[in-house]
Each structure stands twice: as structure tokens, then as C-alpha cells.
Amino acid sequence: MPLAIARRFCAPLLFSVLATSALAQPGTPDIIIRLDERQLRSGAFELGNPEPESGPAEIALPGVVVVPPMQLRVVAAPAAGLLETLTVSPDEVVRRGQVIAQLRSTELVEAQRLFLQAVTTKELATDHLRRDEQLHRERVIAERRLITTRAEATAANAALDERVQLLNLFGLSDEEVAELRRTRRIQPSLPVKSPVDGVVLTRAATAGERVAQAAPLITIGDLSVLWVNAQVPISRVPALAQGSRVLVPAQGAEGTVLRIGRSVDASTQSVTAVAEMTSGTDALRPGQAVTVAMALRGNGGGQFRVPAGSVVRHRERSWVFLRTPEGFRARPVTVLNETAQFTSIRGELAATDQVATRGILALLGELSDGDES
Structure with a gap:
């Protein structure tokens, strides 16, 4: 629609907007926009029917595999000295109590x-x-x-x-202290041992290097349970629920949504959803880029496909405009998937409904004006 027409159409007192008090709450009511025939003609609206879909109740999202922070252990030098040997390499499996380095101090x-x-x-x-x-x-x-x-x-x-x-x-155990007390023989070097079972992720020092006290030597991770940080577009966040099932189809890993972030990345307008993968993690690697399939929240409505420009964002919700005898009715929906041509949505719709596919800018403007009035 030309900007001049949109401005003329969005003049004050043109629409009457009702039920604006619960826009961001679950079960948000429809918002009625009343128009007469002259206003409908000047708006140059075009309508279309939502197409029912029988697609899967899940959404595919990009993500990165990470080790949960509570499963990471950094082994540091217990004292300043010369690192004589470092006996482990990245990706090597270590056991608790295994000697991983020898330090002369x-x-x-x-x-x-x-x-x-x-x-x-x-x-x-x-x-x-x-x-x-x-x-x-x-x-x-x-x-x-x-x-x-x-x-x-x-x-x-x-x-x-x-x-x-x-x-x-x-790093001396009680048994080693007792042995020192019994023999009174001072040892010039100290074996550094792994405190946990796990896999060596990084190595921050090399043999022959002088290290300070508390300098990191290696990082060990427990990879039995892994997280996937998935990037969720802000428009699709309402479709997800904490505790819902998550799959990494290519690797066969399964888990659940642990939490959905509250902050938004300003550059990508996405939210991080953390999925805890508890099954099939042997095929996942920390730092690996994967595609995850997250189950969608059920809201009692059907799944439909509409033209991409038919869905708008307003007050943290997605909306479509349904044609009614008195004008239009703004109805909240949940966005499932988006392409350049179509948007998959879930909501209380029917295949016989008529959805506005043109003139959306004017309707959205009146929706915002109704909030301010």
C-alpha cells in the first residue's frame, strides 16, 4: 500500500479497537477492528484462506554442542615450578587419580x-x-x-x-603425608593427578615450561551429558516449552529443553534455548554445529500455512487479521516455521477463514494506535 494511502487510512477515530488489556498473556483475546464499506475500499485489502497443514509438531533450529559448566574441571599447577612432563593429550580419556603431569618445585x-x-x-x-x-x-x-x-x-x-x-x-594425599612423616625423605617433584573421570578438552601448558602456582594445565570434561545451545528467533519462542523433547536427528541424540533464555541477542534477534542431551551423546562433540528438532507447545489450535506477509508482530505476539462482517479481527497465533513465501502457524483458525494478505501495514498501525489511546 502506498504510504499516503496508509496515512489517510490510519487517521484518528477511523477504527475502534477493543480488548487490548491482555495482549502478552496466554489465552490472549481477539482484537476487533470495525470498518465500513468506504474504509474497506480505501484500504485496498486482499484476502486469502489459510491452508491446513499436517506437518510434524516440531521446529528445526541451529545449535552448538557445549559441555555443561558444572562438568568442567580445570587442573591447575599446585605450586610454582618446572613442568617436567605432561602425559596426556587433547581428546584422551583420563581416570580419577591418574597421573597427568610431573612438577618439580x-x-x-x-x-x-x-x-x-x-x-x-x-x-x-x-x-x-x-x-x-x-x-x-x-x-x-x-x-x-x-x-x-x-x-x-x-x-x-x-x-x-x-x-x-x-x-x-x-596435591599430596593423607597417605603420602603420613609416608613423609614416617620416612622424613623430602621429594623434589610432585605428581599432578586427575581429580575426575573425563576427557581432556584443552592443554594450556607444555613440558619443560615454568609455570606459576594456580596456572591452568589442562581442562577435563565429563561428556556423559551435553548441552546444545539452540538459537531461537524471537517470534518462535512462544511455540517452545521447558521440558519438551529435543532430537539431534543426524547424530541420534535425545534430550529435553532445560531452559529458554530471557535475553535477546540484539544482532540476530534470537533467544538461546538450552537443551540437555542425555541419550546418544557419544556421537556429539563439544563445539559441533548441529541442527536440533524441538517439539512444539500444543495450544489446541490447528496448523496452517499463510502467505509470509500475513503475520505481524505486536507486543511480543504474532497476529493475523481475519475478515469479519464488521471489519477485521486480530487473532494471536504461534509461528512454527517461516520461508520467503509462506509462514506456518498454529492457532484457532479454520480453512474457511479469510486472512488479510495485503493492507497489513495499516491494520498494524491501528493496532498500535489503539494501545496508545
Whole structure:
């Protein structure tokens, strides 16, 4: 429609728009637009019938396979030192407790020395406490000296516990700490072990490199359950529901919709829907681009095909305009699929309904004007 005609047609008081209070809610009512014969002629509307479809109740969307963040573990250097060996490569399967690297560290040597020193101090403090308790029972020393000795023994125990915790942070197990205490042999290097079962995803260091404390060495992922981040056009979000079934047909993986995002990508006007794939994940790879089929929400209406320009967006909903004796009736629908020529929709329609296929701009303008009035 020419812009001049659209402006003249959209003059104030031309339409009467009703039931505008619940546009964005489920079960949104129709909006009635009343026109007389002169207004219908000046609008130059064209009409068409919706074509029933028997297509599948699902939608195909692009997505990317990712590892859930709670299933990622970054193995970091427990101490600063020289990375002597790194025994695993990307995509290698590792088991919990498996040695993945060997680290030579002066910090580790110093921590072991201070631990053994704390062991000696604790043993001496214990001996002093035992002796002073005996002397106090024999009334040889005053109680004040016994109190001081007990405080020294308590401090020695706390210092030893601190040194044990530091060795645990360096990666030594309780059994290895006990062995060090028994043999008093300081080890210059430390085996770095995998904390979980999984697959090596990335390797951030190489053998022969000096690394700082807490520097990442490798990333391990549990790939038993994977996510697919699917990009959903904003117009199709109402057709999806949390918990609905999801398929990756090419790889044979299955899962459910975990959540549907609330934020929209400004550049693509799409929302991210996260699908949790729990079956057939062996055929999926992190970072892989896939096509997912998501089951659509049922709303009690049938599925139809209309010309692409027949569907408009207004207040977070999709609408079509049905011809009525008094003018038009704006009816909310759910968009299932779109092509350059046609749009598949679901809603309370019938094959005998007449849908506006031309003059949509003027009707949409009056719909917006009705909200502002």
C-alpha cells in the first residue's frame, strides 16, 4: 500500500479497537477492528484462506554442542615450578587419580621441610607437656608453668595441622603425608593427578615450561551429558516449552529443553534455548554445529500455512487479521516455521477463514494506535 494511502487510512477515530488489556498473556483475546464499506475500499485489502497443514509438531533450529559448566574441571599447577612432563593429550580419556603431569618445585621442597619441622616441634611440645603434668602432680612446679606448657602444645598442634593442609593443597594425599612423616625423605617433584573421570578438552601448558602456582594445565570434561545451545528467533519462542523433547536427528541424540533464555541477542534477534542431551551423546562433540528438532507447545489450535506477509508482530505476539462482517479481527497465533513465501502457524483458525494478505501495514498501525489511546 502506498504510504499516503496508509496515512489517510490510519487517521484518528477511523477504527475502534477493543480488548487490548491482555495482549502478552496466554489465552490472549481477539482484537476487533470495525470498518465500513468506504474504509474497506480505501484500504485496498486482499484476502486469502489459510491452508491446513499436517506437518510434524516440531521446529528445526541451529545449535552448538557445549559441555555443561558444572562438568568442567580445570587442573591447575599446585605450586610454582618446572613442568617436567605432561602425559596426556587433547581428546584422551583420563581416570580419577591418574597421573597427568610431573612438577618439580622448590615451593614443594620448602613446604615439606616446614612440615617436618612442625612435626618435630609438636613432638617436643608433647614431651614437655607430659613431663610438666607429671611434675605438677608431684607438686614440683607451679600450675602457671603447666598452663604455659599446655598452650605451647596446643600451638604446636595447630601449626602442624596448618602444614598438613598446605601439603594437601599441593596435591599430596593423607597417605603420602603420613609416608613423609614416617620416612622424613623430602621429594623434589610432585605428581599432578586427575581429580575426575573425563576427557581432556584443552592443554594450556607444555613440558619443560615454568609455570606459576594456580596456572591452568589442562581442562577435563565429563561428556556423559551435553548441552546444545539452540538459537531461537524471537517470534518462535512462544511455540517452545521447558521440558519438551529435543532430537539431534543426524547424530541420534535425545534430550529435553532445560531452559529458554530471557535475553535477546540484539544482532540476530534470537533467544538461546538450552537443551540437555542425555541419550546418544557419544556421537556429539563439544563445539559441533548441529541442527536440533524441538517439539512444539500444543495450544489446541490447528496448523496452517499463510502467505509470509500475513503475520505481524505486536507486543511480543504474532497476529493475523481475519475478515469479519464488521471489519477485521486480530487473532494471536504461534509461528512454527517461516520461508520467503509462506509462514506456518498454529492457532484457532479454520480453512474457511479469510486472512488479510495485503493492507497489513495499516491494520498494524491501528493496532498500535489503539494501545496508545
